[in-house]
Amino acid sequence: MPRLHIFLFALLALALAPSAVLCAVLGIDFGQSSTKAALVSPGVPFEIVLTRDSKRKDVSGLAFKGDERLYGGSAAAIAPRVPATSFLNFKPLLGKSVDSDEAELYLSRHPGSTLIPAGNRSTVSFKTPDSSFPIEELLGMSFSHIKKLAEEMLPKDSATNSVYETSVTVPPYFTTVQRRAIIDAAEIGGLKVVSLVSDGVATAINYASSRTFTSEKQYHFIFDVGAGSTSATLVSFQEGKASGSMFGKSALNITVEGVGYDTALGGDLLDDRVYQLLLSKFVEAHGSGIESNPRALIRLRKEAERAKTILSANTEVRVSAESLYDDIDFRTILTRAEFEAAIEDLLPRIRKPFEAALAKAGADILDVNSVIIMGGSSRVPVFQQVLVKDVLKGDASKVSKNVNADEAAVLGATFRGVSVSKQFKTKDINIIEPVEDEFALTVKDAQGSVIGAQSLYPSGTIVSKNRTQTRLEIPEDANEAVLEFTEGSTTLFKYSLNDIQKSKETILAANNCSELYPVIESELSVSRTFDVHAVAWFCNVTIPTAEGDEGPESDDLKHKLLNFFNKSSKSEDSSSTTADASSSETATETSAEEAETSSSTATTSSKKPKPTLPPKPRTTKQPIKYKVTYLGPRNLGRATKTTSQSRLRAFDRLDSDRQAKETARNSLEAYAYRIREWIEYENVRFMEHSNEEERQAFLAMAMATLDWLYEEGESTVLETLKTRLDQLKQFENVVIAREKAKLSSLEEMLRPKTSSAEEEEAFTILPIDKDNLSASTTVMEEATASATDAEETPVETESGPEEHDEL
Known part of the structure; x- marks a missing residue:
């Protein structure tokens, strides 16, 4: 049937047609303390997005220095000086209200910050001395910054020059409101979220992407001790049939069997304990006045973070903070034994996420093949000791450290984003993840x-x-x-x-x-x-x-499509299809014959009656x-989101202008120093094509420019910087013009005098003789050799001494 053939051809063409434009996909591992990103695009296969300082991860958050935004490590560096405009580690506040436990804990860890309600949404905004920012807008700025860094990695000859789609990691316990807050933030930052991926699932995807499995289930735990929480995700890996596969193609099934978590146990809680140890030592020696100084407390907390990290590899650490408070230099030594004693009450909480996950899965720890360690705080020695002793029953061989603990989640999230967006062909991995709450x-x-x-x-x-x-x-x-x-x-x-x-x-x-x-x-x-x-x-x-509906033909088309793809019951289906098709063709031919000879009684009486069709159901x-x-926190409305996007673009324009101004200022400063070097070190070109008075005037102009830069250059406008640079370049342009004029004069003097006929012959372009190409080549080589000899051998002339001296 022609219509069936056309339909099948169109269906196959759509299935086999490649995507017109391949887009880039950005994976973001958004953590409470640090953030990582990875990019996939044509020509960029799973590359980690580097920071401005070429680091593979950065601090989560940003800070304002006037109207300038600083991100990551730069923001953390100025946080002690400007705590009111520094917004770090705010992930737990997403989807929470200002009177929540999370907000109270955040303020205790970030003195100097001010939280206010975000309009009528019962969510959090950060208050600054002259403005306020919804938490989604701040996160959108961070996402926009990561997006720009990723776009700078795209090859110049790439099929795309922008990043639009992203996949972001989230804790497994995040609610719908918290997840939608991340989606809103990404939209403000110019990104579309194709998938939010649970941290444990992202790590499992990365673990499975380079390994093979069989039809027998393997059980593995993803143990993730992050900055804000601890989770244990029990996943199973099993080779099975790809969903929707027509030809029995296999795929890897990753099933989340159970999840357990502790939303408060994490690296920040360990930092709190070290911070309290250091604070008590300072108060004991110098009094409690430091407790009312936010800047000093922030500096002391940074020292606590550093000390905890060092104690994971050493038995003691020396803490030193110059002029911490009231010009007091704080120095002390903290031992691992003191640290472990301070967190002793937290250790029993490590096994609870494992117990909860096993209970949901109805499994036993003996069924588990390995425990994959993730998160920075999982490196704390006493945590690993409790894991082996209390969770794995002393079997240390099941502790797996064969994944990159820092980058496995971001690479897995990127892989998931690519799979969902279907921009690139990837390994077939099916994610089977049940919801935790009803x-x-x-x-x-x-x-x-x-x-x-x-x-x-x-x-x-x-x-x-x-x-x-x-x-x-x-x-x-x-x-x-x-x-x-x-x-x-x-x-x-x-x-x-x-x-x-x-x-x-x-x-x-x-x-x-x-x-x-x-x-x-x-x-x-x-x-x-x-x-x-x-x-x-x-x-x-x-x-x-x-009566005129094509019911049988429509049923016949569906029947043939099923036969085409399933290939089952060939003999039965083909016989019934043939019968239906014959009946349909007979009815069609008879209808045409009836239309042409409607007056013929014999033809009309021979028509076959149309079958009675069943009624069609319809739903309206x-x-x-x-x-x-x-009744609780809600997500951004369209108007608020538009306002945030407009403000972000305004900050982007300020950043662009500031960058252009900084570039112009650096160029002007470098050029002024270059002038001073040219003149003081007697650059040959300048000495030959200028006099002493010009050089001194030019040097004075360069030195005046440097003085002006240090006094007023920071506050001047871009056009003034460009004008100053053009003024400095005038003298060099004069020198270059003089040099070119002298070279032109020398070339004119060295050019041999020829008659007009000879000039015409010299500039006549002769056609190439293809038959005598080798001979022409020889003539050209001889001409080149003669020219070379003429340059190497001085030509004796009859010119007098004056002409020779002038030359």
Whole structure:
């Protein structure tokens, strides 16, 4: 059938056609204390994005120095001097309110910071002396900075010159509100999040990408001790069939069997204990006045972080802080024994995430092949001792350190982003990740009494990107109702339904409904974000099929497509298909014959009757009016997001102008120093083509420019810097012009005099004699040799002494 052939050809062409433009994909491992990024693009296969200082990771956060933004390590360096405009390690504040425990803990660790509510969203904004910044906007600035660093890595001849898609790591316990905060921040920073990846899943992807597995399940723990939390993710690796594969192609299945976590146990908590040790030693020796000085406390906390890191490899560390407070130099020695005694009460908490994950999976630690160590704080010796003794029952051989603890997560997140975006061909890896908490709703009447409860996505539901439809159970005669949506024990928002009966009457008046019921359309995305798209009446309408509808032909097309791809039951399907096709062709031919000879009784009587077709079902829907109320922190609205994007672009313009000004200032300063060097060291060109008075005037101008740069150069505008540079270049331009004029004069004097006929012959372009090409080449070589000899052998002339001296 021609139409079937055309359809199949188009289907295969779409399947085999390559993407028109391959885009870059950016993976970001957004941690509480440090952030890493990796890039994949045409010509850049999984490269770590380096900082301005060529480091492979940077401090999470930024700081303002006036209207200048500093990122990462540069921000951390000035934080003790400008604590009110330094925003570091704020990841725990995403999706939290200012009166939350996380906000209180943050303020205790970052004295000098001020948190205020972000409008009516019940989330956090940072207050500065002259402005305020929603936390999503600050994170968006950091993402935008990483995006620029990644775009600078793109080859000049690359198929793309920008980065748009990104995949970001998140802790497994992050809620929908926290995950959406990251998505909003990425959008402000000019990025589209294709996937949010749990830290443990990202590491598992990286671990599996370079290894092979069999059909027998292997169980591995990802033990991640980060700056803010500790998690234990039990994953299984098993080779299986690729989803949607028509030819039995295999793929690796990574299944999250169970997850356990401690949201407070991490490197920052260990830093707190070291910080308290150092603070108590200072107070004991010099009094408690330091406790009211935010700058001194921030410096002492930085020393505590450094001391904890050193104690992971040494038994003691010397702490030294010059003029820490009130011109007091603080020096002390901290031992590993003191540190371990200070964190002794935290050690039993290490095994609890493992126990929770094993309980959810119904597994035993003996079934686990290895424990993959991740996170900077996992290097603390006493942590590893507890892991072997209390978790692995003394079996140290299961502790695996064969992944890059710093970069495995970012590379896995990048791989996941590439897989989801389908920009490049990758190893087939299926991620099977169930949700931790149940997404449900409670139905209340207008007076607030509970009249029902429903589960939308039970705990253990596998995440997908498909919308689902759930029948809403409300009284048939209800005109108002309240739907409260929850994630675990947290209420996200509520929908107040109004005029339910009016919307019901509207759809009944327009349709003959055989079945009518209210429905909630919702979605649980691959990033584990929950959305409600609609609340509406669904009406099932049965419409009889018209006589002219091509029902049999349509069924025949579907039947043939199934045969084409599945190749099963060939004999049965082909016989029924042939019969249906014959019947369809006969009906078509008879209809055409009837149209041409409608007056012929014999032809009309020979027509075959058309088969009676079953009725076609159709579903229509009528939205129910509702009002959304958020009962806790909520995400950015469109207007707020637009405002943040505009402010970010304004800061970008300031950065661009500042960079151009700095470049012009450096060029002017370098050129002034170069002039001084030329004149003081008697550069040959300048000595030959200028006099002493000109050189001294030029040197005075250069020195005056340097003095002006140090006094006023910082505050001047870009155009003034460019004008100054042009003024300095005038003298060099004069010297160059004089040099060129003298060279031209010498060339004119050395040029042999020829007659006009000879000049014409010299400048006539002769055609190439292809038959005598070798002879022409020989003549050319002889001419070249003669010219060379003429240059090497001085020519004797009859010119007098005056002419010779002038030359």
